[in-house]
Amino acid sequence: MKPAIRTPFFEIGVKNYIFGDDVFYLAQEADRAAKRYDVDVLFTAPYADIRRVAENTERLIVIAPYMDTEPPGRGMANVLPESLKAAGARGVVINHCEKPMTLAKIRETIERAKGLDMLSFVCADTVEEAKAVALFHPDIINPEPSGLIGSGRSSDLEFAACSVREIKAVFPDILVEQAAGITSGMQVFEYIMSGADGAGAASGIVGAVDPFAALDEMIASVRRAKDMLTQGRDWNENLPRIDHT
Template identity: 40%
Template sequence: MSTKINRPFFVFNPKSYLYGEELLAWAKRADELALKYPECSILVTVPYADIAAVKNATEQIIVTAQHMDGIKPGRGIGHVLPESIYHAGARAVFLNHAERPLTVSDLSQALKRAKELGIQTIVCADSIAEAQAVAIMGADVILCEPTELIGTGQTSDSAYIQQTNQAIKEIDETILVMQAAGISTAEDVYRTIELGADGTGCTSGITNAESPLEMLTEMVEALVKAYKERG
């Protein structure tokens, strides 16, 4: 399987809602969807302790770490070593999430280490200016997500989505743009892709749904449909 993130892509990010056997069941469902829809990439972010188990239980999804530190093997107790998550099976990583922010210096070092190992980077930015800065730094994917909208069920407005898409592509058209603030329904997914995003994702909209696995399925189907119809 390819571990390169292609457009369109969907990220299921269960944060700390899921772990162990329950997380494995969800990851396997995501893997089935990735096999059914090979034209899109499906990523699942998992806690560090579950990376190897999820990797060993799946074939098609891109297993993604929730964070890593820009360190090299050696000293650094309690830090997340890039080589460690790579060895466990992660081929992508989230950086600078609102719940795990990084200084500019730390982000730069983490990006450098990820490139050395072939780990793809999804870097969070909560403003157009920050997205432009991250684009210059060379992220593979930029998640444009105003911090105040995370988990609210309120999506970014059309102007924000279109402006951030344009601002990033003007700097580097190869960078993929992810818009995911407030995604809670399949309709939200469709609208976001329709407005020009390369990918989207969800956490509580899936984990808190009445039928979570069905919601995951509906969101991936909406992603594929919107991208095809966008042309």
């Protein structure tokens, strides 16, 4: 059965910044933080590490970085969806700027994921693209300008609020993440308090001086935002603001 994600959530990607044991150790630390703060954490693992991460963590929702759509059979070197699911992946990233896809292929991949009860996590470069993708009704959309990814500069709060508004006008149940250029817990907090269902980071964690500390800070910020939303408190209370430009 497809996992139900509690919001706000956090998503961690490692891309190819790290591999092997380093992925495993980061996943274990993320699992501990997910338990510590009672936050749902998605972990985008490299193909070779999916099974190891899935079988040795309890709270992580492991997702694959990409998949093809061909059925079992011929197709050597294609990434078979059934194989990913059997390895422990519970979802898949679709249309990341480093693995772009046509709208037709995005739709086909979303439908393939639905057929296997896998989460569809779709990236979009602009609000316009996000609105188009929303028509295919994926589970999660991550609108992130590709020029900001890995740059250390994040989307401004106006872009974040606009993308949430436009996506949910198509299907209110689509979850919207903000992730481009996030390097601090305060950014995570601000995005969630501004309406995002979740936040995520890749280089902001694995490229940090202390990746474990960065991971903990960001997941703790998700918990903090969740608590404030639950209490109905003013998120501007005595908080510094982040310059997103």
